[in-house]
Amino acid sequence: MNPSLSRRFCLLSPPGPLADDILQSFLRAAVSLDCPTGECLVAPGLPRWEADRLLARLRAHGELSDAGWLAEARQAYVAALSGASTPSSAAADSPSPPSRERFAGGEGPREKAQRLGITALSDVELLALMLRTGTSERDVLGLAEDLLVEHDGLVGLAGMDVSALAQGRGLGQAKAGEIAAAFELARRLARAARRDRPRLSTPEEVAAILAPELSTLRQEQFYCLALDTRSRLLGEPRLLSRGDIDGTEAGPRLFYRAALAAGASSAIAVHNHPTGDPSPSAADLAVTKRLAAAGRTLDIPLVDHVVIGDGGRFSSLRREHPHLFAAV
Numbered sequence: 001m002n003p004s005l006s007r008r009f010c011l012l013s014p015p016g017p018l019a020d021d022i023l024q025s026f027l028r029a030a031v032s033l034d035c036p037t038g039e040c041l042v043a044p045g046l047p048r049w050e051a052d053r054l055l056a057r058l059r060a061h062g063e064l065s066d067a068g069w070l071a072e073a074r075q076a077y078v079a080a081l082s083g084a085s086t087p088s089s090a091a092a093d094s095p096s097p098p099s100r101e102r103f104a105g106g107e108g109p110r111e112k113a114q115r116l117g118i119t120a121l122s123d124v125e126l127l128a129l130m131l132r133t134g135t136s137e138r139d140v141l142g143l144a145e146d147l148l149v150e151h152d153g154l155v156g157l158a159g160m161d162v163s164a165l166a167q168g169r170g171l172g173q174a175k176a177g178e179i180a181a182a183f184e185l186a187r188r189l190a191r192a193a194r195r196d197r198p199r200l201s202t203p204e205e206v207a208a209i210l211a212p213e214l215s216t217l218r219q220e221q222f223y224c225l226a227l228d229t230r231s232r233l234l235g236e237p238r239l240l241s242r243g244d245i246d247g248t249e250a251g252p253r254l255f256y257r258a259a260l261a262a263g264a265s266s267a268i269a270v271h272n273h274p275t276g277d278p279s280p281s282a283a284d285l286a287v288t289k290r291l292a293a294a295g296r297t298l299d300i301p302l303v304d305h306v307v308i309g310d311g312g313r314f315s316s317l318r319r320e321h322p323h324l325f326a327a328v
Contacts, residue, residue, distance in 0.1 A: 009076050010061040010124070010145060011054065026054050027077050035068040053149065060148035062122025109141075123154055130178055135170040143170045158183040197232040200225060203316035206268055206306045210237060214272035214308045219243055222250040222271040226264035227303065234262045237270065251287070252294035259300050267295065269305040278309030280317055285324060288317050292325045 011023060030036040041051040058064035063073035109125040121129065127144035134140035147168065151157040157179070165176035200206050206225065214221060220243040226234040238258045240250040250269070259267040269291055273279075280288075288305040295302040302325065304318040317324060 009063060009073055010057050011077065022050055023054070024081065026051060027081055030055075030058075031069075031074055031077050031081070035066075036064070056149050056153070057145060060122075060145055060153060061124045123148060127157075127179075130182060131175055138170065146170075158186070197228075197234070199230065199232050200227060200268060200303075201231045203304055203306045203314060203319065206270060206304070207308060207312070207314040209233075210270055210272075210306075211308050211312060211314065214270075215276075215310045215312075217272055218274050220271055220274060222269070224250070224255050224258040225268040225270060226259050226262035227266045227268065228263075229265045231266070231303070234264060238262070252290050255291055256294055256298055256300060260298070264300055266301045266303050268303045270308065272308040276310035276313075278307045278313045278315040280305075280307050280315055280321070284317070285321060288321070289324045293328075296327060 011027065026041065029041050033040055036055065038048055038051045038055060041055075055064065058073070063070045109121055109129040112125065113121055113129065118126075124141060124144045127147065128140045131140050131144055134143045138146065147157060148154065150168075151160060160180070162173070162176050162180045165171055165179055166173045168176070171179075198205065198209060200209070210223065221239055222241045222243075223237045224240055225237050228234055240254050240258060255267070255269065269288070271284075284305070284307060288302070291305065292302045304316055305324075307315040307317070309315070
């Protein structure tokens with residue numbers, strides 16, 4: 001049997017792969033079924049509580065779901081069963097220390113998340129990522145697995161309060177608080193709604209948002225307004241640079257880095273003139289042309305460049321200089 005299997009699948013962990021008669025009986029019956037259940041496994045003579053306990057471990061570790069087996073896990077258990085002759089011979093294998101046994105090859109939950117994305121982690125691995133460390137008796141994956149089995153999965157664990165969690169083996173107040181906080185954030189997210197986002201389809205709407213703040217400044221400030229597909233503002237206006245009374249500029253690299261980070265479908269450039277006169281300068285025209293060209297390349301169109309003056313005055317370069325936005 002491949003020695004790495006015992007480090008990758010929950011029922012092949014120390015004290016020795018398949019060293020238990022009940023475990024072997026359970027697996028022989030379970031791998032013969034595409035979607036094993038407690039009712040099906042009682043027939044071969046397994047105690048119902050044992051079948052349910054082992055099924056819960058498989059589900060908590062992401063190796064079994066309502067749709068059936070994870071193919072890789074099923075194949076590993078079949079291979080392990082073919083190599084497990086007797087409990088005594090399996091028990092003769094030297095046990096491995098619990099601290100990082102399942103992290104062989106250097107990939108724990110954190111590394112797996114970085115390589116494949118957080119959604120690739122099982123419930124056990126996500127919980128282990130939060131716990132960070134295990135105990136002297138159980139590695140962090142084993143501790144996470146025990147918690148999920150003990151509390152009947154994520155739903156049961158989410159219902160525990162901090163004091164009850166802190167009394168669990170291997171936790172304490174700090175870890176219990178972090179787990180409870182994560183579940184509380186999830187509950188609040190489920191209840192939350194996106195805040196209303198202003199629609200910015202005209203320069204008047206842009207000026208209404210930024211003119212009260214920018215019209216009184218004594219230095220220029222340059223902003224990127226990231227928009228979604230419906231021309232609604234994504235997040236807050238992003239300040240890119242500050243200058244003096246002679247001006248400031250944000251080049252295409254800085255401007256579109258902010259737009260891309262916000263997931264923008266389009267963007268608007270905005271800056272103020274401390275003199276109070278919103279008439280665009282030659283530098284304003286030049287930077288607008290560069291931003292529009294970069295936007296076409298990145299498929300994030302520059303909708304407008306609005307210059308804010310005082311007294312509610314503004315200039316829209318889209319209206320006054322539309323040729324700057326046209327492809328050459």
